[in-house]
Amino acid sequence: MTLEEFSRVLLLSSGVLLLAVLAVRLSARTGLPSLLLYLALGLVLGEDGFGIPFADAEIAQVLGYGALVLILAEGGLTTRWDAIRGVLAPAGVLATVGTAVSIGVVGAGAHLLLHTTWPVSLLIGAVVSSTDAAAVFSVLRSVPLPSRLSGVLEAESGLNDAPVVIAVLALTEVATGHSEHAWWFYVGEAALELALGTLVGVGVGTAGAFLLRRTALPSSGLYPVAVLALAVGAFAVADVLHASGFLATYLCGLVLGNARLPHRHATRGFAEAFGWLAQIGLFVMLGLLADPSRLPGALVDALLIGVVLTLFARPVSVLASLVWFRLPSPDLAFLSWAGLRGAVPVVLATVPIVAGISGADRLFDLTLVLVVVFTLVQAPTLAPLARRLGLMTATPTQELDVEVSPLGTLSADVVRVRVGPQSRLHGVEVFELRLPRGANVSLVARDGATFVPQPRTVLRHGDDLLVVTSTAEREAVEERLQAISRFGKLAGWHDS
Numbered sequence: 149m150t151l152e153e154f155s156r157v158l159l160l161s162s163g164v165l166l167l168a169v170l171a172v173r174l175s176a177r178t179g180l181p182s183l184l185l186y187l188a189l190g191l192v193l194g195e196d197g198f199g200i201p202f203a204d205a206e207i208a209q210v211l212g213y214g215a216l217v218l219i220l221a222e223g224g225l226t227t228r229w230d231a232i233r234g235v236l237a238p239a240g241v242l243a244t245v246g247t248a249v250s251i252g253v254v255g256a257g258a259h260l261l262l263h264t265t266w267p268v269s270l271l272i273g274a275v276v277s278s279t280d281a282a283a284v285f286s287v288l289r290s291v292p293l294p295s296r297l298s299g300v301l302e303a304e305s306g307l308n309d310a311p312v313v314i315a316v317l318a319l320t321e322v323a324t325g326h327s328e329h330a331w332w333f334y335v336g337e338a339a340l341e342l343a344l345g346t347l348v349g350v351g352v353g354t355a356g357a358f359l360l361r362r363t364a365l366p367s368s369g370l371y372p373v374a375v376l377a378l379a380v381g382a383f384a385v386a387d388v389l390h391a392s393g394f395l396a397t398y399l400c401g402l403v404l405g406n407a408r409l410p411h412r413h414a415t416r417g418f419a420e421a422f423g424w425l426a427q428i429g430l431f432v433m434l435g436l437l438a439d440p441s442r443l444p445g446a447l448v449d450a451l452l453i454g455v456v457l458t459l460f461a462r463p464v465s466v467l468a469s470l471v472w473f474r475l476p477s478p479d480l481a482f483l484s485w486a487g488l489r490g491a492v493p494v495v496l497a498t499v500p501i502v503a504g505i506s507g508a509d510r511l512f513d514l515t516l517v518l519v520v521v522f523t524l525v526q527a528p529t530l531a532p533l534a535r536r537l538g539l540m541t542a543t544p545t546q547e548l549d550v551e552v553s554p555l556g557t558l559s560a561d562v563v564r565v566r567v568g569p570q571s572r573l574h575g576v577e578v579f580e581l582r583l584p585r586g587a588n589v590s591l592v593a594r595d596g597a598t599f600v601p602q603p604r605t606v607l608r609h610g611d612d613l614l615v616v617t618s619t620a621e622r623e624a625v626e627e628r629l630q631a632i633s634r635f636g637k638l639a640g641w642h643d644s
Contacts (some may be wrong), residue, residue, distance in 0.1 A: 164189060168428040183431050183490055187516075190435015202436040205501040205512075212495035215430035216309065217397050219491070221379035222423030223306045224401020226416055232299040238473045239303030242483075244342075246304075246465035247311050250457070253464055255399025264448055267323040268507070273591040274319050275497050275515055276457055278312035279305045290530045293539055297479055301486060306402075309394035309492055310345060314338045316496045317389055320503045345392030346399060352382040354405025358378035360409050371411045372418030376406050410561075429493070434494050438516055447521075448514035448643065454518045458526070462487040478537035486530060489519045561622045565613040565629055572636040573611075573629070579603035580637045584624045587617035 161474065171185040171279075193200050202208075254273030264272065284305040318334040325406065345520035348421075356378035365371060379401045463484040470480060497515040500508035534540045559626055567573045578589050578601045592601045593612040607613070619623045631639040 151235045164432060165194070165200060165425075165428065168432070173284040183427060184520060186428050186431035187435045187520065190432040191438060192435075192436070192441055194436045194440070197348070200436060202433070205437065205498045208437045209495065209502055211497040212430060212491070212498065215426040216492065216495060217383050218376075218422050218426035219381055220306060220309065220394055220398045221222065221401045222419040222426075223302070224379065224398045224403075224406035225419040227302050227306065227402055229406040231295050231400065232303040235296055236303055238470050238475070239300045240298065241473075242305060242466065242469040243304045243308035244311050246469035247315070248307050249465040249468050250461040251315060253461035254457050257460070258453060261452045262458070264328065265323075268318060268511075269633065271316065271319040271323050271500060271505075272453065272511060272514070273461075274312060274315040275500075275511065275612055276453065276489060276493045276518060277487070278308050278492045278496070279487045283485075284477060284488055290535055291540075293482075293534060295347065295474075297482060297539060300483060303564060306398040307395065309398075310342060310392040310499060312412075312492070313394060313496065314341055314392065316499050319501050320505065323500070323505050326505055338550070341390065341392045342395060343391075344389055345395035348386040348391055349396035349399030350403060351384050351401040352378055352396070352464075353407075357404055357407035357409060358521050361407070367416055369409045369549060371409065371416040374420060375409065376419060378404060394454060397545075398636065403573060430491050430495070434491070434516070437498075438513070442509070442513050443517055446510065446517045447511075449516035450514045450521060452515060454507070454522045457483075457518070457569055458487070458522055466629055478539055482530075482537055482539055484531060486525060488526060490523070493519055523636070533641045537548050561613040561617055561619050563617060563629075564620065565615060567607055567611045567613070567633075569609055571609065571633040573633050574609045575609050576607050576637045577603070578605045578607070578630060581628065581632065583615070583628060584617070585623040586621055587615060587625045590614050590616045599605075 156175065167189060172182045190196060195201050204214055205271035251270060251273040254277060255266070255270035258272045259266055259269035262269070262272075274285075277564070279301075314334075315338070318338070327450055356375070360371065360374060365374070379397050380398035382396040387393040394570055403411050406414070407414075463635075466484045466487075470483070474481075474609070493515050494512075497508075497512040500511055505511075531540070565573075581589070589601050589613040592607075593614075594608060594610070615625060
C-alpha cells in the first residue's frame with residue numbers, strides 16, 4: 149500500500165466514523181438501535197454499492213469475535229453490581245436454560261418449516277437464540293425501566309453469548325459429520341467451559357483490581373488502558389485454557405467496573421468509546437460481507453424463523469426459566485418481547501460458512517434479514533409496551549458520584565465527590581462529615597466558583613468536593629460519604 153492509498157483509506161474510514169456518530173442522533177429520535185444504520189452503511193459501501201470488495205468469512209469471524217470482546221468488556225465495565233446483584237440468578241438461568249429451550253423450539257420450527265436436517269435445524273436455533281448486548285444496552289439507554297428488569301436484560305445479554313457460542317461450535321461439528329461424541333459429552337463440556345470461564349473472569353478481575361488500587365501510575369490515561377487490557381486478557385487466558393472467553397471477559401469487566409478503581413469515569417468513557425468503535429466497525433463489516441442481491445430470497449425463511457423465535461421460543465424460554473422466581477406478569481410479558489438480536493447472531497452465522505457446511509450462505513442471509521426485520525419491529529415498540537404495562541420509571545439520578553485520583557509517591561489520594569440531586573449530603577456542614585483522621589475537605593466548587601470550606605460550610609446539591617486523604621483511609625472515607633449521602637448526617641459515627 150502506498151502513502152496515497154493509505155491516505156484514501158484514512159479519509160474513507162474517518163468519513164464512515166463521522167456518519168456513524170451522526171447516526172446515533174437519528175437513532176435517539178426514532179428509537180431504532182443505531183446498529184441497523186451501521187449495517188446499512190456497510191451495504192452501501194459494498195460491491196453492489198460503492199464497490200468495496202469483502203467476501204472473506206473467516207476474517208469476518210475473527211474480527212467479529214474481537215469486536216464482541218470489546219463490546220462485552222464495555223458491558224461489564226458499565227454495569228452496576230447493585231443493578232444486577234438481586235437478579236443474577238434469574239438472569240443466569242435465562243441465559244443458560246432459557247437459551248437451551250429457545251434453541252430447541254426454533255430448531256423444531258426450522259425442521260418443520262424449512263425441511264432442514266435436525267443438526268442444521270438446531271444450528272439455526274443456536275445461531276439466532278442469543279440476545280445481543282450492544283442492542284440491549286442501546287435500548288436501555290432510552291427506555292427507563294425498573295432496576296429488576298433492566299438488571300435481568302443487562303445480565304442476560306452479557307452472559308448468554310458464552311453458552312450460545314459453545315452450542316454453535318458443537319452443532320457445527322455435528323452438522324459437518326466430524327462429531328464422535330454423544331450429546332451428554334457436549335453438555336458436560338459446556339458446563340466445564342462456563343465454570344472455568346467464571347473462575348478466570350472473576351480471578352483476573354479481582355487480581356487486576358487489587359494491583360490497580362495499589363499502583364500509582366504516572367498518568368491518569370494509563371488506568372483505562374490497563375483496565376481494558378485486563379478484560380481482553382481474560383478472554384485470551386480463558387481461550388487458552390479451553391474455557392469460555394466471552395464469559396470471562398464480561399465477568400472481568402464487571403468486577404473491575406465495580407471495584408472503585410482510580411479514575412473510574414475516565415475508564416468508563418474509554419470503554420464506551422471502544423465499545424462504540426467496535427459496534428460501528430462490526431456492523432459496517434457485516435454489511436460489506438453480505439450480498440444484497442441474495443437477501444430478498446431469504447425474506448420468507450427469515451420471517452418464518454423470526455415468528456417462531458419471537459412469538460414462541462422467546463416467551464416459552466422466559467416462562468420456563470423465570471416462572472420459578474415469581475416475577476410479576478408484566479415483567480414476564482416485557483422480557484418475552486425484549487429479546488433483541490443484533491451482531492452476535494450474524495457473527496455466529498459465519499461459523500458454518502468457515503466450516504464449509506452446505507447451505508451456510510443461506511443461513512447467513514436468513515440470520516441477517518431476521519435481525520434487521522425483527523429489530524425494526526421490536527425496538528420501537530419497547531417504550532410503548534413498557535408504558536402500557538406500567539413499567540416505565542423516571543430517569544434515575546445518582547445520589548453521589550465519587551472519583552479517586554492517586555497522588556503518586558505521596559501515599560495519598562484525592563477523592564472527588566459530586567453531590568447528586570437526591571443526595572442527603574445536602575444541608576450537611578463540613579464538620580458533621582466526621583471523616584477519618586488524616587482526611588480533609590480541601591476545596592468546594594459551586595456555581596462555577598471554588599473556595600476552601602470552613603468547618604461550618606453547608607454543602608449543597610451540585611457541589612463538587614475535593615477530599616485529600618491518606619491511601620490507607622481512602623476506603624473508609626468513601627464508605628462514610630456514601631453512608632451520609634444515603635441516610636443523612638446521623639448515619640453511623642466513624643471512630644475518631
